[in-house]
Amino acid sequence: MRSDVQAIYVMWLRQVKRFIRAKSRLVGNIFQPLLFLAAFGFGFRGARFVGIPTTVSYLEFLAPGMIVMSVVFSSMFAGISVLWDRQFGFLKEVLVAPVRRISIVVGKTLGGSTIALIQGFIILAASVALGVRISALSAAACVLLTILVAFSWVGFGLAAASRMEDVHGFSLIMNLLIMPAMFLSTAFFPLEGIPEAFKLVIYANPVTYEVDAVRQVLIGVGYISLWIDLLVILGVTCFTIFTGAYLFSKCEA
Amino acid sequence: MGFVVEARNLTKVYEGGVLAVDHMNFEVEEGEVFGFLGPNGAGKTTTIKILVTLLKPTEGEAKVCGYDVMKKAHEVRKSIGIVFQDPALDTELTGRENLDYHARLYGLSSDVRRRRIEEVLELVELTDRADDLVKKYSGGMRRRLEIARGLMHYPKVLFLDEPTLGLDAQTRRAIWQYIRKLNKEEGMTIFLTTHYIEEADKLCDRVAIIDHGRTIALDKPSNLKDVVGRDVIYVRSSNDLRLAENLKSEGWVSEVKVGEELAIYTSFSEKRIPLIFKVAQEVGVEIESIKMKKPSLEDVYIYYTGRKMRDDEAGPVEHVRMLRGRRLS
Numbered sequence: 001m002r003s004d005v006q007a008i009y010v011m012w013l014r015q016v017k018r019f020i021r022a023k024s025r026l027v028g029n030i031f032q033p034l035l036f037l038a039a040f041g042f043g044f045r046g047a048r049f050v051g052i053p054t055t056v057s058y059l060e061f062l063a064p065g066m067i068v069m070s071v072v073f074s075s076m077f078a079g080i081s082v083l084w085d086r087q088f089g090f091l092k093e094v095l096v097a098p099v100r101r102i103s104i105v106v107g108k109t110l111g112g113s114t115i116a117l118i119q120g121f122i123i124l125a126a127s128v129a130l131g132v133r134i135s136a137l138s139a140a141a142c143v144l145l146t147i148l149v150a151f152s153w154v155g156f157g158l159a160a161a162s163r164m165e166d167v168h169g170f171s172l173i174m175n176l177l178i179m180p181a182m183f184l185s186t187a188f189f190p191l192e193g194i195p196e197a198f199k200l201v202i203y204a205n206p207v208t209y210e211v212d213a214v215r216q217v218l219i220g221v222g223y224i225s226l227w228i229d230l231l232v233i234l235g236v237t238c239f240t241i242f243t244g245a246y247l248f249s250k251c252e253a
Numbered sequence: 254m255g256f257v258v259e260a261r262n263l264t265k266v267y268e269g270g271v272l273a274v275d276h277m278n279f280e281v282e283e284g285e286v287f288g289f290l291g292p293n294g295a296g297k298t299t300t301i302k303i304l305v306t307l308l309k310p311t312e313g314e315a316k317v318c319g320y321d322v323m324k325k326a327h328e329v330r331k332s333i334g335i336v337f338q339d340p341a342l343d344t345e346l347t348g349r350e351n352l353d354y355h356a357r358l359y360g361l362s363s364d365v366r367r368r369r370i371e372e373v374l375e376l377v378e379l380t381d382r383a384d385d386l387v388k389k390y391s392g393g394m395r396r397r398l399e400i401a402r403g404l405m406h407y408p409k410v411l412f413l414d415e416p417t418l419g420l421d422a423q424t425r426r427a428i429w430q431y432i433r434k435l436n437k438e439e440g441m442t443i444f445l446t447t448h449y450i451e452e453a454d455k456l457c458d459r460v461a462i463i464d465h466g467r468t469i470a471l472d473k474p475s476n477l478k479d480v481v482g483r484d485v486i487y488v489r490s491s492n493d494l495r496l497a498e499n500l501k502s503e504g505w506v507s508e509v510k511v512g513e514e515l516a517i518y519t520s521f522s523e524k525r526i527p528l529i530f531k532v533a534q535e536v537g538v539e540i541e542s543i544k545m546k547k548p549s550l551e552d553v554y555i556y557y558t559g560r561k562m563r564d565d566e567a568g569p570v571e572h573v574r575m576l577r578g579r580r581l582s
Binding site: 002003006007009010013014017018021022088089090091092093094095096097098099 | 305306307327330331333335337339340341342343344345346350354355357358359360386402
């Protein structure tokens, strides 16, 4: 029991320490959402979109999407980093320790979520600096939501890493799954004035609900009922966390 | 309890039918340095992986510190320390952090943790580099840190899989010293695998010679060498079989074996070389090369298998490992 609590702590601490030390990784991770936020936010300032209320600027519309994007990227990466642990041998050290696998999964999830939250918060702060108006209360609600989002994507990364043999699968997942999931959601554009077939894809994408919920909480604009958003997010989070934990418990070093 | 490690008919067949460990039987006594000597792909690493609960045996059973590796994996894990063949450190952390995290995973309390970290660092002489990131360490330092880490939680037995693989001769000797020291000073039972003859010979109290997943001989290095006899003369000739036939009847030859080379077991080998030439000439066999050796464990290996112990060739398991990427390694 003692070593299980310690295992959770160690897995958490290790990730946070590595994150703090690798400054270049932090810059790399938040650069893309920041770039999109600034370039699109200011570039499309004059444009009018069907479905975005006239009181809300495109920058404000985009900010929640970019917060979710940075959280998705970094938490997915935290989960899938098991691949690197395997590559560099550290996974074996953890797997022969007298601790339950579930403690390792919990520690990994908490560590990955912590990092994801820090990055999400940086984007949030940057949005405010760029002129997005956010109340403290809505920021707090946003944090709660992003914790769930982070959990679900750590779980997804963990599941993917448990099924892959080497690090080459990572770029495949990134380019074929995560990037499309961002662009085929409501992160960049509203859910109105889009062809029906395209809408189906967007509805089938969990990122849509994550972005929609965060956007409703932050700036009060949404296209789906917040309750449905929450229901989908909770469902997806439970599913990916359990799948990730199960597949990881079966994996060999 | 008696034995620290016991294996009975231990067998591992990998998916695809590769027989890596073939009904192996052996015991490791408390306080000894026990070695597995054999070429790559002989099944050494697979056996260790079964013993440390990373792989499940297909057949047979193994006990470590009295616990069955299948049924009591958790207890086994608590009582062993391991240094893997491939490095298993987090290079983005400092040496001290690697040790501290390990100690936490094994449930050591904070004061024991702090004291033990200093102890093991001192043992492997890394105290002054403890707060550097591991990625700045040399290969030898990393290996020493791993040995220190394996010792952190006072294991009853320390498994070392090829502890000096890829290290230069000087570092290798230094690692041997640490291994001896912790065997003597901490009374640690040590189970190591190696394909270096010298390592097995100099370091181990008892050696099991492993070939194709089987223990083909198991004894003290000196006893193993006694089996071979006193000296060996290796001959390559135009017709090894014919030469062997004619040498067998000579009174001074204790045994002749035909393998990759003709191995003639005898005493006073320096005086026998002219006699071999004489016999060869009489029966019309041309000698291409001849060399004599005081027996080493290599000669013991040749005695039992007829082959030299090569480490440049991949065995069947190695081959599968390469095909399947990192899964098995």
